[in-house]
Amino acid sequence: MWWIKNAQVIDPAQNISGIRDMLIYNGKILGLKESYTTEEAEQLLNSAAQGSAEGDKTSKPNWQEIDAKGMLLFPGLIDVHTHLREPGREDKEDIRSGSEAAVRGGFTTILAMPNTTPVLDQRALIEFVVNQGKKAGLARIHPIAAMTKGQQGKELVEMVELTSAGAAAFSDDGKGVQSAEMMRLSLEYAKLTERPVVSHCEDESLAHKGAMHRGLVSTRMGLPGIPSSSESVMVARDILLAEEGGGKLHLAHISAKESVDLIRAAKSRGVDVTAEVNPHHLIFTDEAIAAHPYDTSYKVNPPLRSEADRAELLEGLLDGTIDMLATDHAPHTWEEKTRPFDEAPFGISGLETALAAIWQYLIIPGKLTPEAMVKAWSLKPAQRFNLPGGSLEPGSAADVVLFDPNHVEKIEADRLVTKGKNTPFLGQELQGFPMMVWVDGRLVFQRG
Numbered sequence: 065m066w067w068i069k070n071a072q073v074i075d076p077a078q079n080i081s082g083i084r085d086m087l088i089y090n091g092k093i094l095g096l097k098e099s100y101t102t103e104e105a106e107q108l109l110n111s112a113a114q115g116s117a118e119g120d121k122t123s124k125p126n127w128q129e130i131d132a133k134g135m136l137l138f139p140g141l142i143d144v145h146t147h148l149r150e151p152g153r154e155d156k157e158d159i160r161s162g163s164e165a166a167v168r169g170g171f172t173t174i175l176a177m178p179n180t181t182p183v184l185d186q187r188a189l190i191e192f193v194v195n196q197g198k199k200a201g202l203a204r205i206h207p208i209a210a211m212t213k214g215q216q217g218k219e220l221v222e223m224v225e226l227t228s229a230g231a232a233a234f235s236d237d238g239k240g241v242q243s244a245e246m247m248r249l250s251l252e253y254a255k256l257t258e259r260p261v262v263s264h265c266e267d268e269s270l271a272h273k274g275a276m277h278r279g280l281v282s283t284r285m286g287l288p289g290i291p292s293s294s295e296s297v298m299v300a301r302d303i304l305l306a307e308e309g310g311g312k313l314h315l316a317h318i319s320a321k322e323s324v325d326l327i328r329a330a331k332s333r334g335v336d337v338t339a340e341v342n343p344h345h346l347i348f349t350d351e352a353i354a355a356h357p358y359d360t361s362y363k364v365n366p367p368l369r370s371e372a373d374r375a376e377l378l379e380g381l382l383d384g385t386i387d388m389l390a391t392d393h394a395p396h397t398w399e400e401k402t403r404p405f406d407e408a409p410f411g412i413s414g415l416e417t418a419l420a421a422i423w424q425y426l427i428i429p430g431k432l433t434p435e436a437m438v439k440a441w442s443l444k445p446a447q448r449f450n451l452p453g454g455s456l457e458p459g460s461a462a463d464v465v466l467f468d469p470n471h472v473e474k475i476e477a478d479r480l481v482t483k484g485k486n487t488p489f490l491g492q493e494l495q496g497f498p499m500m501v502w503v504d505g506r507l508v509f510q511r512g
Contacts, residue, residue, distance in 0.1 A: 140172025140463035152181025235262035251311030321376035395484020413484035423496030
């Protein structure tokens with residue numbers, strides 16, 4: 065039994081933002097109100113424990129009290145875009161290390177992308193990820209199945225069967241589905257499962273093996289560029305297909321202002337489309353690559369774009385055009401990321417630093433509210449992907465984060481539990497970190 069007192073509770077699902085006490089018992093949120101007396105808390109506990117094994121053993125509650133004055137308490141964050149690399153590339157990350165990184169970063173649920181080795185396109189592989197997640201016993205792990213077999217873009221997977229095995233959605237993330245007909249079929253057949261199709265919007269003929277955003281900075285640096293149109297052309301195509309045939313379309317890692325405009329217009333027409341944005345696209349621009357020309361931690365796909373793009377992404381998040389935040393946690397080995405910039409793989413390792421980075425770069429300066437952040441990183445993902453969590457309503461699963469907005473840490477490679485140390489925040493101090501994290505009422509992480 066946990067009794068968390070005097071916390072600043074943020075729960076957009078219940079429109080709560082204020083000081084509350086919370087009681088956690090038997091994996092559930094037992095109560096949430098402005099304050100409890102000992103007598104009230106005991107009555108709630110005794111009522112809940114009546115007839116249970118714990119209730120038979122003792123008539124006195126076994127409190128674990130926490131004075132959370134000055135701290136925030138909010139629903140566990142849900143990351144809908146995580147690369148755990150297992151099976152096949154456990155040298156980069158595995159489900160255990162990724163789960164540890166997740167809870168340290170405040171994430172109680174993560175959706176694991178299918179571009180593993182082998183690709184998650186068969187029932188046994190989906191079940192393997194589910195079972196490995198349960199074995200780790202930390203964050204909730206929900207695999208996203210491939211959209212096409214081998215992510216080759218030629219033949220659909222058995223969507224109904226993979227859904228029954230535990231697939232939360234379908235995606236060929238890491239590759240854009242180049243065939244419009246294959247994307248149309250994916251959206252159509254996914255309707256049978258009521259699962260979203262997650263689109264990696266990238267026209268390969270336009271991206272043409274670029275290394276960064278195509279613009280003045282890439283020209284100045286002499287690096288091959290990836291134009292915004294490589295994304296926005298695909299965004300427009302997939303929106304039109306979803307509008308024509310239905311299906312739940314979710315657009316991954318949006319980076320370009322043209323894409324935001326297209327999504328905004330689609331939503332005004334009633335298209336069933338949602339979108340996510342990554343913290344690094346809200347914080348950095350392509351100028352960061354010029355400032356750190358040999359640091360491949362800034363090499364991501366889609367690439368860091370211009371200031372105009374970054375500003376429009378933030379505006380889209382604020383006005384609801386972009387629904388969610390997502391880390392796109394993409395760990396790589398040190399050897400891979402120390403190659404020359406145009407040869408190194410794309411990706412930032414973000415689970416442990418994403419929340420602190422958003423807090424420091426957006427919330428402290430007043431560009432984003434804590435309420436909007438929790439809505440985008442907990443409530444909206446739970447709703448769209450039909451996941452537990454997203455709310456602190458009594459009776460719901462106790463997936464909870466206790467967050468200290470004043471805690472400062474220096475990001476150091478040997479302190480990160482993820483195997484991927486490829487983060488642009490190495491050596492920097494960030495402010496705002498989870499101090500305690502519960503999943504299903506179990507304390508799975510305590511800082512320090």
